[in-house]
Amino acid sequence: MVRYDPTIYDGAAVHYRYGRPAYSSDLEALLAEELDLDGSGRLLDVGCGPGILTVRLVHLFAEAVGLDPDPEMLAEGRRAAEERGIANIAWVQALAEDLPGAAPGTYRVVTFGSSFWWTDEVRVAEAVYDVLEPGGALVLVTHKAGAGAVPPSPEPPPIPHAEIEALVEKYLGSGRRAGQGAAPARSAEEDVIAGTRFGVPRVIFAPGIPDLVRDTESVLSGYFSFSWSAPHLFGDRVEAFATEVRELLRARSPEGIFWDWPGDTEVILARK
Numbered sequence: 001m002v003r004y005d006p007t008i009y010d011g012a013a014v015h016y017r018y019g020r021p022a023y024s025s026d027l028e029a030l031l032a033e034e035l036d037l038d039g040s041g042r043l044l045d046v047g048c049g050p051g052i053l054t055v056r057l058v059h060l061f062a063e064a065v066g067l068d069p070d071p072e073m074l075a076e077g078r079r080a081a082e083e084r085g086i087a088n089i090a091w092v093q094a095l096a097e098d099l100p101g102a103a104p105g106t107y108r109v110v111t112f113g114s115s116f117w118w119t120d121e122v123r124v125a126e127a128v129y130d131v132l133e134p135g136g137a138l139v140l141v142t143h144k145a146g147a148g149a150v151p152p153s154p155e156p157p158p159i160p161h162a163e164i165e166a167l168v169e170k171y172l173g174s175g176r177r178a179g180q181g182a183a184p185a186r187s188a189e190e191d192v193i194a195g196t197r198f199g200v201p202r203v204i205f206a207p208g209i210p211d212l213v214r215d216t217e218s219v220l221s222g223y224f225s226f227s228w229s230a231p232h233l234f235g236d237r238v239e240a241f242a243t244e245v246r247e248l249l250r251a252r253s254p255e256g257i258f259w260d261w262p263g264d265t266e267v268i269l270a271r272k
């Protein structure tokens with residue numbers, strides 16, 4: 001079981017929206033069709049971070065709740081909703097393990113965007129089962145690099161992930177860190193769900209964005225948005241790390257433009 005450490009994303013929230021590649025552009029259409037979403041019912045987005053899925057999916061429901069324990073992430077989510085004139089999202093600071101009490105009510109869909117693995121998965125899935133309306137769905141969304149064919153590379157060079165990760169290792173040591181300890185091991189989420197009242201889920205892949213292009217600062221922000229290379233881990237060497245990443249990126253692309261391929265978007269769907 002993962003015990004929540006409030007420092008895992010220290011300093012990461014401001015980098016998140018700018019630095020993380022978007023999930024598949026087909027995600028809304030896929031969920032609307034698979035789950036017969038018609039603008040009614042409620043969405044609960046757990047581990048919503050800066051509201052990535054909450055803001056993207058709320059128009060498929062009457063209202064949404066974005067739940068996350070990290071106040072900086074929630075502040076970014078609120079800001080993103082305000083910028084888009086979205087007023088039907090309630091933001092709740094709580095752990096998934098605090099469900100159902102933290103966000104009572106009945107939901108048509110409960111989503112986890114790259115967040116389920118941070119939680120006490122079986123207990124949380126069972127709590128989600130209880131808050132879903134009959135026929136409602138638990139939906140786990142993640143990038144899945146390596147699951148499908150890699151599209152042909154467009155003009156800009158790919159992000160030199162291996163070289164940036166070597167820099168992270170130079171500063172932080174080998175073995176991924178998170179918060180005050182080591183990053184938790186991840187289990188196959190579909191197997192976890194299969195062991196709950198949901199039973200065996202469906203796994204669907206939505207095509208990733210094939211021609212996503214990012215600039216140097218966005219690539220750097222992407223790394224600062226990861227728990228294992230969040231700004232706080234570098235202490236007073238954070239600027240030195242940023243400088244080395246910028247130098248590396250300049251060497252790989254004088255124009256400062258990179259192709260990003262985070263993979264297709266995996267959607268694990270479990271109905272009540």
Ligand SMILES: C[S@@+](CC[C@H](N)C(=O)[O-])C[C@H]1O[C@@H](n2cnc3c(N)ncnc32)[C@H](O)[C@@H]1O
Pocket residue numbers: 004009020046047048049050051052053067068069070073094095096097112113114115118119120
């Ligand atoms: C990788 S971010 C995902 C953000 C967003 N859902 C997305 O799709 O990009 C993981 C989020 O899970 C949150 N989180 C970590 N432990 C959690 C827990 N026990 N319950 C709920 N959320 C948690 C973190 O604060 C963080 O905002």
